[in-house]
Amino acid sequence: MHNFKYGVLVILCAGLAACGTVETMAPTAAPSAVATLPADALIGKWGIASYREEKDRVRTERMARSFCGRSPYTITKGPTDGVMMHVADDTKQYELALKRSRDGKTYLGFATPPGDPQDREIISMTDKEVIMRYVDPDANTRYGTFIYVRC
């Protein structure tokens, strides 16, 4: 996993110490090259739940809301423009940014081009609810689609 600073270090490492090919590192653009959106709307406490089939979406949303009192997920502001959140299968929190791709899709992830395998794709987003899924097909299959309901 990377945060913004680590991403910069990796890129510098690739260029200066030849510890990676240019081709390999090319998709990992510098943070400044990635256009990000304000992520403040994500800050707060959320009830989170996941589903795989559309028929389960409504009750999953209901279950997500029910966890606001018991076990909310807290998203805080990051050191720069992003928010502090977890990525799949990692207990550490990282600063993640909202990114818009050329085809109009919105992603949440590291300072990499939109649609990176470690990103989440935002399916829909309102003040009260965010629906997103992991871009990585394996993580998406394992965890399904997440519903975040604002507490």
Added chain:
Amino acid sequence: MINTVAGKTIAASLLLFGMLSPSFAHAQAASAAAQRETMDIGDEPGRISTEEATIKSGPFARQLVFFRSNEPPGTLVIHTSERFLYVVMPNNRALRYGIGVGREGFTWSGLVKITRKAEWPDWTPPPEMIARQPYLPRFMAGGPGNPMGARAMYLGSTVYRIHGTNQPETIGQSISSGCFRLANGDVIDLYSRAAVGAKVVIRHSAQL
């Protein structure tokens, strides 16, 4: 009846010798259920196992065996020490499945009934798992990555279940928190044979 091994082997012995009534057992189960709001199956989400996954060889493969019992056909008998679940059949026969059981301190014995069955059941990670893996959803609707697996049979009013698993390699091991897990293909087979209301006898032989 719920008897954890820790300090509860006497009750297990009473059950084995028929000295503990089902009604008493039921009352204890309800008490145990009240103490725990969520099921802790000691499993990990995010692994995938299909409906076709079965144990294909060795002692934990599903097989018809000789089984002398006074229990009527259709009864499920679980031997936690041996990691076997038997479906009693006529003529001293039983269909035997390999199972995963509760880890030390989480095994139990008792007499319960199947109160409900569910296909691709939902899963609610217990609070301690959320503490360890805060990125988990607090609720996961049923599906292939769900630790509950393809089917679940709910035992009495307890928090314990017979269910599938997304980790069939754990069959034969004791790593759960008291649930009984089968490979998905095997739990689907069992699901088709076990009726709601069926008697389930859980036996645990104390290790000397």
